[in-house]
Amino acid sequence: xxxxxxxxxxxxxxxxxxxxxxxxxxxxxxxxxxxxxxxxxxxxxxxxxxxxxxxxxxxxxxxxxxxxxxxxxxxxxxxxxxxxxxxxxxxxxxxxxxxxxxxxxxxxxxxxxxxxxxxxxxxxxxxxxxxxxxxxxxxxxxxxxxxxxxxxxxxxxxxxxxxxxxxxxxxxxxxxxxxxxxxxxxxxxxxxxxxxxxxxxxxxxxxxxxxxxxxxxxxxxxxxxxxxxxxxxxxxxxxxxxxxxxxxxxxxxxxxxxxxxxxxxxxxxxxxxxxxxxxxxxxxxxxxxxxxxxxxxxxxxxxxxxxxxxxxxxxxxxxxxxxxxxxxxxxxxxxxxxxxxxxxxxxxxxxxxxxxxxx
Numbered sequence: 001x002x003x004x005x006x007x008x009x010x011x012x013x014x015x016x017x018x019x020x021x022x023x024x025x026x027x028x029x030x031x032x033x034x035x036x037x038x039x040x041x042x043x044x045x046x047x048x049x050x051x052x053x054x055x056x057x058x059x060x061x062x063x064x065x066x067x068x069x070x071x072x073x074x075x076x077x078x079x080x081x082x083x084x085x086x087x088x089x090x091x092x093x094x095x096x097x098x099x100x101x102x103x104x105x106x107x108x109x110x111x112x113x114x115x116x117x118x119x120x121x122x123x124x125x126x127x128x129x130x131x132x133x134x135x136x137x138x139x140x141x142x143x144x145x146x147x148x149x150x151x152x153x154x155x156x157x158x159x160x161x162x163x164x165x166x167x168x169x170x171x172x173x174x175x176x177x178x179x180x181x182x183x184x185x186x187x188x189x190x191x192x193x194x195x196x197x198x199x200x201x202x203x204x205x206x207x208x209x210x211x212x213x214x215x216x217x218x219x220x221x222x223x224x225x226x227x228x229x230x231x232x233x234x235x236x237x238x239x240x241x242x243x244x245x246x247x248x249x250x251x252x253x254x255x256x257x258x259x260x261x262x263x264x265x266x267x268x269x270x271x272x273x274x275x276x277x278x279x280x281x282x283x284x285x286x287x288x289x290x291x292x293x294x295x296x297x298x299x300x301x302x303x304x305x306x307x308x309x310x311x312x313x314x315x316x317x318x319x320x321x322x323x324x325x326x327x328x329x330x331x332x333x334x335x336x337x338x339x340x341x342x343x344x345x346x347x348x349x350x351x352x353x354x355x356x357x358x359x
Contacts, residue, residue: 055106133169175219239267
């Protein structure tokens with residue numbers, strides 16, 4: 001499996017390998033073998049854009065034609081039509097793969113669209129019960145093998161988004177049931193992402209999928225505890241998860257560290273409001289907010305630029321909360337603007353100092 005790197009990184013690697021080969025540290029053959037393990041990331045292509053947009057338009061046109069004539073077509077013909085178009089798209093993609101890779105991929109993408117539309121149409125045709133979210137789940141599961149075969153990150157990313165959309169179904173959000181099968185899907189996505197060449201985007205969205213699954217588990221248990229309107233439970237759990245991810249920097253991939261910052265930042269923002277805490281202890285948000293600000297200062301001292309952003313958000317949140325109550329609106333906007341400019345200047349100064357390497 002080839003490792004995908006940036007063009008500049010590949011150029012640097014070539015120069016270094018040539019230098020090592022000329023210095024006789026390694027043989028020229030070994031240098032070629034090492035270089036063959038790397039591949040430059042594809043740049044945006046006008047041709048590829050035309051092909052992909054064209055495949056989407058063709059798919060939309062075909063599906064629109066089928067939908068507009070749906071009532072007049074017999075059920076067996078409908079089913080065979082959907083299957084036939086799906087097979088034709090993938091067969092064409094396979095045939096063009098050797099000589100016309102971009103065109104081939106556009107047909108594969110068209111097949112993905114037809115497959116998803118086919119799920120909805122067949123569900124309607126045979127009156128199969130189920131929600132829209134269920135259809136998206138099967139769509140995501142169905143295209144995962146194709147993502148593996150093609151080593152295509154975009155198809156896998158679509159599968160992750162479809163799985164995430166599935167978790168938006170009401171029974172999960174209301175804590176009526178835990179979608180245990182999502183564990184297998186999350187593991188499969190993690191495995192496939194490693195196989196096709198690690199994609200930060202897929203890893204991030206899969207991390208969000210894991211957090212969403214955790215939300216369904218929390219909802220399930222707090223519903224049975226009778227604590228439905230207690231957002232602090234979610235806040236504390238996600239705060240702990242986010243902090244754990246951040247403190248494991250160096251042991252896990254950076255993208256999960258970024259997810260950790262977003263998670264504990266969002267959780268802390270939720271917990272900084274009085275209404276998030278139990279009615280018996282509404283003032284807990286004050287000591288919590290102070291403790292969290294101290295924690296952010298600790299992270300900033302360790303060189304975390306992301307923590308500066310979170311600190312600015314927290315300070316600005318309390319500024320708006322207090323200023324709108326006691327100051328005229330004109331002063332609120334002026335002082336707020338000055339604060340934002342100050343935050344921006346400080347952030348740029350710190351970034352220049354750290355050359356953007358800290359998270």
